[in-house]
Amino acid sequence: MKPTNFKHLFSSYDGNENLFDEIFDKKQNVRKVYQKLFDIYNDQSIEDFINLNNKAKTSFFNQGITFQVYNDEKAQEKIFPFDLFPRIIDGEEWATIEKGVIQRCKALNAFIWDIYHDKNIIKAGLVPMELISSSANYLRQMDNLDPVGGIYNHISGTDLIKHSDGKYYVLEDNIRCPSGVSYVIYNRNALKRSLFGVFNHYDIHTVTDYSENLLEIMESVKPKGVDVPTCVVITPGVFNSAYFEHSYLAKTMGIELVEGRDLVVENDFLYMKTISGLKKVDVVYRRIDDGFLDPLEFKKDSAIGVPGLFSAYKNGNVTLVNAPGTGVADDKAIYTYMPEIIKFYLGEKPILNNVHTYHCSRPTDLKFVLENIHNLVVKPVDEAGGYGISIGNRLTKAEIADVKKVILQNPRKYIAQPIMSLSVHATYIEDCQSFEQRHVDLRTFTLLGQDKEFVLKGGLTRVALKKGNLIVNSSQGGGSKDTWVLKK
């Protein structure tokens, strides 16, 4: 018998039907994959759930799974808010995502190879040269350099959203040093500890095999002539916001976690200093940005890099994962060319949607943009950090007229995209002590090696914890959820 004042977890759930809800369909019925889970959770009282939630939080804190927000004056360690209600992705749906992200990562890899070799895509007139020359992440030192196996982006983080049409769209490709994978694994662990019973009802893929696959990928790109490679993870140090992840990955791969000062280059070979002398290092998973890798080649004042590392890399004596210079391909401007890039190198149609981009430099696009500003986001192509962006449905008539004027003055400078809406997922909100709809995205992790590819079956579902907010970054107060991929 339940007490009469029993309050279900979902009793005050307010579904906005204009948003795509991952759990409820348009008629507010629970979607099939969530039914069992929904029944279990809805059977709990709020009080029990609050208890459980507090325990999970304490567990994260005690394990030191925290991050720092840099611009915070006190630079406090915070735990990444974790939600005990998992997100479920059906096996069929996942199969498409997996194919789609692999296709994208391979196309990006081919693009980077081309940019640092013959530049055929530019010569074919498909991507403007200015986009590459003006990119701060274009490293001319990488010209005509052939990384082992031809792989540049060994590790990619692809950010996806589900729009109100129920389809996945790629928002961003992260192929420099994408982070977040350790949270995926710890979210799973935390959920297993708190609610192990729920796992009995679903057949889901593991996420704890990430590290072994990462190590295999690293070993697959070992330098020529090396039999059993020595791999390391290099970190900027304990003050880096992702230090927890660096140490987690090194530990679970069973390899050394090093800083720049632990390494030395001699005669173009890389060594790590150990108590028994120098030990040659063959593959480095570097969590240091390009500019800081080697003060003799890049930023002179980098104290976290290794002098001479780039020459060792260039000579093929050590492999860097990811390769330097990948950032040229993950910028906002290149993103808009992804459908062309996929077609050019793979001869395929994109499996995952790109948010459609209208280039105001093209007359037909310009006409469409001018007629549909109220439904579009207009962005300048060359500004970062959200400057100069106009969101059509929030503008007054007078403002729309102003935006039109500005575009017409210099059409080349503007692109426009449809206004995207992120799907929502029931999320426990501490302040209200109930479940509410919150916007979510999904970061997937893809590994490319020599004759090997791997997509982590799961991912980081990030949640915008402020009501109505679309920004899911942890630095902006975002949280996360365990993400279940069901076996087919």
Added chain:
Amino acid sequence: MFNYTIKYTTENTYENPVFESYWQFMVTPETNSSQDLISSSYSVSDDNSIEKSINGYNFETTRIHTKKPFNNLTFEAIFKLNKSEISPIEPNPEFTVEDDYKAIEVLDFKVDFEAFLNATELTALPKVAVKLFEFETSKHILDNVKQLNTWVYDLITFKAGETTEDMLLETVLEKKEGVSSDFVHLFCAIARVNKVPARYVSGYLHQGDGFFGDSEMYAWAEVYIPNLGWIGFDPGNNILADHNHIKVAHGRDYKDCPPLKQIMYAYGEQESKFAVEVNYEQ
């Protein structure tokens, strides 16, 4: 044929001991169609070992990593090199003036020479100066570049000493004086805004015949002239590069080819001296 001996030396003293340091010299002449490096020898104080490597732009570097404390470090490099006479350059008679300008408008050309067509921090012209020197399309590109060489030479007065190599063009144009790198940065900047690829060259100048130059390393430029190839120009002396110019490396500007990069943790007073000697027998 000219047989050169080049000696590069540097002596550095520090008030307090330096515990660890890295030195990367880029002073070794390259071997190319007009010069042939016969031998090179290097020496450094305190039994420090010398390593050779290739930098990100494929030029030879010489490295020292000191691991014991020192107050004084000397480094010496001696090169023997053969240099051939460079014949006078005239426009390729098989191509018309129009062919020149057509060639630089081709997309493949713009892509292949991209690195030497865009402004860098040190070759960025202030807005007011962009139209300082415009090429006359009625003349061959070669003739325009020769005029540019003279124009830069006339505009800037050579003044060694006080300045550094990483002066912005805004300052150079205001002062109208500078060292060889300033001449070259201005020269390259103007060639590039006129859509002609130009690169910074670092090397040695044999100071015969009353040329400007100094006892340190020298800079000149190379311009890619369609249907001719890369041609050396020395705006600091208003001549084309000849057998007196011994090339070490090239880049987009000075920052791509400084003769020395140092990483060290030193405090207190310090003094560095550099000297270059270039001698030849014909």
